[in-house]
Amino acid sequence: MRRNIMCKGISLLLVIVMVLSGMIPAKSAEAATSSNIKIYNFIKILVSATELEIDKAQASPYMKAAMDAGIVKEVDFKDDEAYITRMDAAVLLNRADEYLHGDTVDGKLLKIVLEQRISDINKIPEGKRNAVAKIYTKGFIVGKSNGLYIQNRSFNGYDLLTTGDAKKLIALLKNTKGRAKMSPDGQLIRTTNLPKNAKDYPYILAAFPNSFYEMKFMYQWAESNYTRVEGKDYARPIKVNERMKIFETDKNGRCIYVDDWMKKVENNLKYRLNVDYRAIDNNWLNGLRNTYFLYDIASADKKTTDDIKEYMPYVKKNHIVIKSSVISVEPSTLYFDNAYRVRVYVKFKISFKGEKKPQDKLFFVQQFIRLKNISKDKWFEGVYDIELATANGNSNGSDYAVFDDSLNDYFYKGKW
Template identity: 75%
Template sequence: MKKSILLKGISLVLVVVMALNVVIPANPVEAASSNIKICDFIKLLVTAMEVEVDTAQTDAYLKAAMAAGIVKDEDFEDYNEYTSRTDAAVLLNRADEYLHGDTVDAKLLQTVLEKRISDINKIPKEKREAVAKTYAKGFIVGKSNGMYIQSRSFKGNDYLAAADAKKIVALLKNTKGRAKMSPDGQLIRTTNLPKNAKDYPYILEAFPNSFYEMKFMYQRATYSYKPVEGEDYARPTKVNETMSVLETDKKGRCVYIDDWMKKVEDNLKYRLNVNYCTIDNTWLNNLRSTYFIYKTEGSNKKTTDDIKEYMSYAKKNQVVIKCPIISVEPSTLYFDDAYRVRVYVKFKISFSGERKPLDKLFFVRQFVSLKEITKDKWFEGVYDIELATANGNSNGSDYAVFDDSLNDYFYKGK
């Protein structure tokens, strides 16, 4: 009797174990049914493209896709695998170019490849251009990297969900339904807009309303006369109207604006990334190049000497400044006797000893006014940096940083 009971117990255990082995899949990810297979994605594309399909053939949709150049022989080994976001982008871009041609501007494509997709290096080189084009056209715009971040993560190795596949394939014909992208490849926001949205050419998804609603410099001034837009000041939407004396493109926008933005970004990169152990002549020269270069050696020497004086102070007081985020947003460029562009920065500072004067801890040619800044604590700021020239005959090529003030008095936060 005892032996019989024991055998029954062992049999029950075996049944339970076998049941558990059946219920729990070896790889839960692969067991998910929400992802779309490559063959099914190809069928969606071919159907949406309305290309001719001979349904009497085996693998009719695959053959139709190959005939149209949407799929190539070397693309896949197994069409029953799930579709990655990268492979979906490649196929989708070919389908879109089949229908509409290559519509992505070369400059925009380069900007997206260099600045807008943070994980582009994780995508195979031969597929990056297709991914960037799909991104630029508003098909697949990836995931946010956080507020004020001007790039997004594509996550190309993730599988594409079937529901998402149907949505993006529908955009082949429904071009108005695609995500709105800025001329430099950033996602545009169309809802919950700032109060003064009309002052800007567009509002970006990655920037909060407070970034836009901070007053322009000309709004802070007191005039003895009524200022005229286009002459005394200009909002970002009207700033091109002030550039007629500069070298401009067909839209009336100065062709050197990208260079201006680079100077502002570099200026902040060097001023807000300081290590007393490593700052040297290279750091000095790089920072100096962001400020205006005068024709007279005396004027140039003053700026250089000021930087050298700051370097000595930083070394003596063991100043370390770290700034992982610098976002210079060209769509905020406005005019107020000079040109100003709005920037966001996040930084923290450390130094030896007790609290010290801010205008000593930071290199600044104008002034610095930071509220509640604490040693070794992260600090966020939004500033309007001025670009100007001392050359009355400038075509815009020599514009550089003039007013480099770090003044957070006007920024109200998120």
């Protein structure tokens, strides 16, 4: 570990070469200001916060203490007078946090975050991705929003860190209550400006507006001549796990197949809202068919397949193209209403040959479709509750699939 290992002229040349070759964004070199913090100073503050023993007789006492504790490694930096990036800060913060508290991130959650929650994770060098994902999961650095209903965030790992932000982050090593709150599947939770019915949900996500949550559950629309009992006739998302005792469940009482349910709903919408008359084929047919539930009665199951087959020639004849830009299936909204339903947000547009056509012909749907104010070749948004069920009365949960695939704007009362 050496400081200012190269002369300024050579360093500048290397930066220019790296920027031009795409190794680092030009933004990193240009963004450095007096407010940014240098690597050595970041390490100094980090060592003090970690309360490591410092030998001031050493030439670089803070660096030596950090290396002895394993927080800094010999290969980490060529020049510790350079400004520190968010991803390098994440690497050091994670090591310091594990030094103090151990490795507390669940392996399954880490995998979800790496695969689904950080949109620009592939821009970060592979050796640093785990540390970045852990710091994200622990609520240290949660990046920037990618927009409403988007279930991942941008980390912007090459951005430089300011001294003020560095101090705030390092304070979170001890102040664990000050860290951002994350959902069990690695999404940022918000705790202010909550929907009126926030108590009905296990948590409220930062990426979803109040209107998404405040749309009534299906059981709230139906009239009844008797008093409904929660846990028997219905269950809000906060209570839905209590309905799952008949299934194979995890330690929290949640069916272990819920992730599979969510994937079937997501795939169902991906197939139905991504249609191209030039490419629709048996792979599309089989993919969509696999998202719907099975009666295990040949005639009933054949009907679903036949319905999809009947839709395909209509798509080709009318040059139908449906393209989605967002499909968000949110598992924390899962509730019970004689079956299980999960809330989704979709954004898509449709084009076709000729004039206006019936919606139940343009889109594949087995149940009901009513899209208000949808226009050809224009983006359209909707929030819907998709039902999951099975025909197997002794199901352990593994065979649940899409039953009611309705896209009905009658229920949504919010504002976009």
